[in-house]
Amino acid sequence: MAHWFAKLNETFIATEYWTLLVDGFKNTIIITLGALAIGVVIGSIIAVIKYFAEDSEAMKPLAAICNVYVTVIRGIPMVVLLLVFYYIIMKSSNNGVLVAIITFGINSGAYMAELMRSGLNAVDAGQMEAGRSLGLSKLQTMRKIILPQAVRYILPAIGNEMVALLKETSVAGYVAVVDLTRAGNLIRNNTYDAVNPLMAVALIYLILVVGLSTLLGKLERRLTPVAQHRKSH
């Protein structure tokens, strides 16, 4: 035991490599949250376009463009996408974190579009008809009637996407970003201690994922079923 503590001290404390882990942790969180925000925006725009395109000829070309985007993004491995953005599309930027946020966001948007669309479709079609019959426009009905109801179907799915995203960012090291994984690997490289840095990294991911899942589970229970929590008194 004492030996192990000595080893820990040697690997993380004395060398001050623990700060590397902290920086890596920060970058992982920043990339995950940034990408999630971009993904939600892209995802909801595509979902709404495709939802409206189901009964509007005018929206069909836009929906077709969205389909191409979703197909292309989902067909390319994340690491390849990241390299393409870093070395080709965003070549002029040497801010790896920014490139990672944008790339992961664009990737995530393609997946979230489908999650959100199924959330919108889960709301009874009569709700749109009721809104329209009162004279509300499509967008007004979407905003006030459909979206607030779709959220309780969509939020849990977004939570799962967030967990997946968090783990997926571990490939950000490919474009010179020091994320949590890369930090662990750098420490391993410099200290010749493979066990402790990698175990530490794995443990941090695990705690993050478990914590996030617990939170989401609580949120989900609060969201469904909507009526039982809002009974009048």
Place this chain on the structure above:
Amino acid sequence: MLSTENLTKSFGSNHVLRGINVEINKGDVVCVIGPSGSGKSTFLRCLNLLEKPSGGKIIFEGDDLTAKKVDLDLHRQKMGMVFQQFNLFPHMTVLENMTCAPLMLKKATKEQAEKKAMELLERVGLADKAKAYPATLSGGQKQRVAIVRALCMEPDVMLFDEPTSALDPEMVGEVLDVMKELAQAGMTMVVVTHEMGFAREVSNRVLFLDEGIIMEQGSPEEVFSHPKSERLQSFLNKVL
């Protein structure tokens, strides 16, 4: 005030409406009856363009609703609709259900809208449910709320799509009573219904729809007591 000219509607090769001409005047209470699959609901849903007609015209207050440049949302504000499945907004209270459209469309201030909503709720005996969510209401209560929600927009005509078909039998009466009162107050109404008693008692005109056309029409007395066509006779024999 509301008329159709040679209205047709097809779903693929299924010709549901095959040329409907009707003229509905202010204060009319028109009941639409007919066997299931005859196109009654489709006809009603075409009137406010929830279904897009395949052909023909729908003239509402002088404007052709099927024209490309028409502002449909504006006209729909003047056409209330009540659905078989109520379609209340489950994430809003009864009061919010009623004031949501008037407020969003800036038809009234919050105060005015709520005052009006409460008056209407009072009229249908549901003032105590203003703060309740739809999930806590019975079917009959839901449908009464749906009716007054539509009335909050002060429509010129009300469309009812089988308003009592999804209700338990003991709740049908309370909804029909509200509709009856509405008719007596002079509201123009188009009602798709299986309630022959209501059609006979409240309407001033009955349309018998069959195979996508108006097979027969007339006063309730004419339609129910002296049916001319064989189709109407056999339909009435089955339902009365």
